Amino acid sequence: MPDILALGEPLVEFAATERGALGEARTFVRGFGGDTANFALAAARLGGRAGYITRIGDDEFGRACQALWRREGVDTAGVIVEPGGVTGIYFIAIDREGRHTFTYYRAGSAASRLQPADVDPAYLAQARLFHTSGITQAISEGACAAAEAAMARARELGLVVTYDLNVRPRLRPVAELRGRVAAALRWAHVVFLSTEDAGHLFPDVAPEGVVERLVAQGPQVVVLKRGPQGCLVVTAGGERMLVPGWPVTPVDATGAGDAFDAAFVVERLRGRPLEEAARFANAVGALTTTSLGATAAIPTRAAVEAFMREPARGGMGA
Ligand code: KDG
16 A cells, blocks of 8 residues: 555646757657646655556557556556546756746546546545645636645645645636645645745745745645755754755756656655655656656666765765
8 A cells, every 4th residue: 555645637738859849849849747747646756655646538648648647657546537538748948048838638537527526535545645736726616625625635634735836827716726735734734835836926025935835834844945056955853954955967857847756755755854754855856857747757766876975076985
């Protein structure tokens, strides 16, 4: 049975292989995405026992997602296959300056029809940690209700509740997203956000100020992901750790934040101290940026450990 459960929407991904506007792109690499699905897959690759809760269509892409999870060892007992349903897709375009944009075709997807009753309390009860995100809250009223009810139930059951803000102004107006973040903070023990999320949510406040605001609302730990600069970990007890990143040559940062979250929680469940978990998560995030798409470059535990040991990175060698 899985220790780590995530709830949200999986997407099939098409990443343009040429830089420029999406409308001009002619070739794409097919992959998989969806923030919480990336999280579950990363947790499994890193040696965690992970399960995913969602709805998918009984279409080709739904079957491809199921096959991926089976291959990767992600438990699918919480996956509902919707007859006649459609699995969402999205496109990644990277402009000439290296910035990526997402274009979604997910309205009316099977996952957008998630409801609170889709989360089996007995499945939750056997786990140690539950994770969801601002994207899950943003895709539909039903998915939002499912995410919030599951967070509340997981907390009642004594699970650790983790939450990534993953602010996507393309899905909903920011004012609404702010209200949803505030709701999630009632249940989340550990909160993740990127500097981009902080900027979307409170454009007039420095990211560190946004972290202070979040930590004042109840979570035990808030982690600000700073991309190549690593991360800042702040605790309700007043600890503040700035943990440096790992230099790599990035290709596409999609999914790096989700893999970071998974690495952090897998390490914490293994009993690692905050700073060590953050160091490991920074390495996982960095490695995940090294190829196109959200999941292709998510490393295995062995690959991360080898990377961190490389003498050029300050490691001790093999
Ligand atoms: O974090 C990466 C995700 O944003 C990507 O995989 C697509 O889930 C996605 C979304 O809704 O943006």
